Amino acid sequence: MGASSWRELLGRIIADPQEKQRVVNELGVNPITLIRWVKGEVVPRDENLRRLLEVLPAQREALAQLLMEAFPTLVVPSGQDTPEEATRVPAEFYSRVLNIYVATPPERRFWSVSDLTIQLALGQLDPNYLGMAFVIAQCMPPAGATHKIRSLRQNAGRGTPPWNAYLEQEPLLLGAESLAGYAVTVGHLVVQQSRAEQTHVPARWVEWEESAVACPIFLGGRIAGCVVVSSTQPGYFLPFRQRLIEKYAELLTLACRTEEFYALEDIELKLMPSPEVQKAYFVHYRQRVSDLMQEASRRQSPITIAQAERIVWEDLETELSGLAVSHY
């Protein structure tokens, strides 16, 4: 739930003792003063309100909106004072990801490129661990009677608390009901700044998620999937963070093989069952991958983990596609 007033939002933020101490230190005010602001016993001076926006960059957009509602005459700076380093992907990052692309054996390329890129993106987008999930949802190969792409597989991801550090442990198929599916279908970045925002964009909000961005992974007009970034903070995805996500999505083109990019007309996503329904199907996902690899090894025709995973994903998509309508 988004806060209904700036006092409520500030109260939530300083409920964390460490964060409260940080705010006190950076503002240079007494902790009692901060509590009086929250309780409404004292009205801060305008300069302190503007300083609050500076020391709470993650909540800046939401806080600025609430402050302007409460103090219509308050001059709120544009937010262009974000340090430049925080708004661009360092050249060093491009260099290292490119190095993986050229130096890593093809069977480890997706995994290594995506893993490094996600670690870099998560560190830059959520440096203070406010809570973020960054996942890749890749197009499943075309299948079914129409030979179209029916879903996206969420097969790589990391998070900061409250999300798990490793989101591969929560595999999922996403379809037309998802923000990821919508972004892939329309072919551009889409953002949802809060649960309260009324939009025509489909979204299946997950626990802790208060704002989200989905950005396609493009190559020459063809799409391999998209990244989905979720935050615990409403209004977190300021324009500079959206641009960063676009840049990281561009880097992720290096993770995918050329044949994994599809024309927009080949994408006809179906509705996929809810995560709760899918969970029962994915519970043995790793064991199935393991079984396939061990069986292939016994037959003296070993397969890589990537090959085994693809087979299991395709089987699961077929099983879940039959359920989609009745369990949505």
Place this chain on the structure above:
Amino acid sequence: MSTSSSDLSGRKIRFEFDTESGETMAWLLNFDKIITNGMGGTLAEQADLSGIKRVLDIACGPGGWALEVAREHLEIEVTGIDISEAMIRFAKALATSRGYDNASFKVMDVKQPLVFADASFDLVNERTLYGVMAPGEWPQLLAECKRILRPGGIIRLTELEAPVSTSLALNELWYLHTRAFYKLGRSFSVDEWHICINAVLKRLLRDAGFQDVKHQGHVIDISAGTADFEGFFRNFVYVFGLAKPFLLKVAGLTEQEYERLYQQMQAEMLASDFCGLWTYLTARGEKPAEAQV
């Protein structure tokens, strides 16, 4: 884990990973995270951090531990050093992109005198240096650490032994690893099965003149179904993928034999009944208040 080069018997052997490689950096960032989680935090055994303001991380790689200290403790100035210029450039870029002003990084060789003044730090940290350091090289490094610590300052060393697991292939690959280090003289062990660094850490610290030397073990559950299983699985895929050229050279396997083991390890670790434990040990000591440098 180690990322360096070593001159052995007149041969220059790439030892054990390519420090310029993006994949090595991806692995080390992941490794730092899972080990820090497994140990309960960056400075878990330090009950009182009030006197810790200046921290040095030795052989910091891409800076995973140092950056986490910087994030958690805004009041601490943390410096990371590593012999690899590429690692230091990368660590600096990470710090800048995250806005961590209290983390800095410098190129420095831990086998040479450290370019810091006496009594510069309150705490010196190192993790998994065993592959870089021959047993006879530790005393000089520890003497340097003692010199740059203030009286009463703390040194903490964290090292590992091979994991025990229900995966035959993982165990075999680790045996190749310990055997390679034994052959190259980078092991404290009297046999090829162990590294034995954990057994000697306290003695190394006592011999270097540190006092109040203690140790704390960390037994990390790497079994299927644990919260960080994916991180450990990924770690071993990285390690034994990256170490392949080195292990092939030292262990005398064919490429086909190695690939078979590598695939088998992944299949066995993904099984729902996979179980494993990985043992780490942190030894810490204090520089005597009246220490002679």
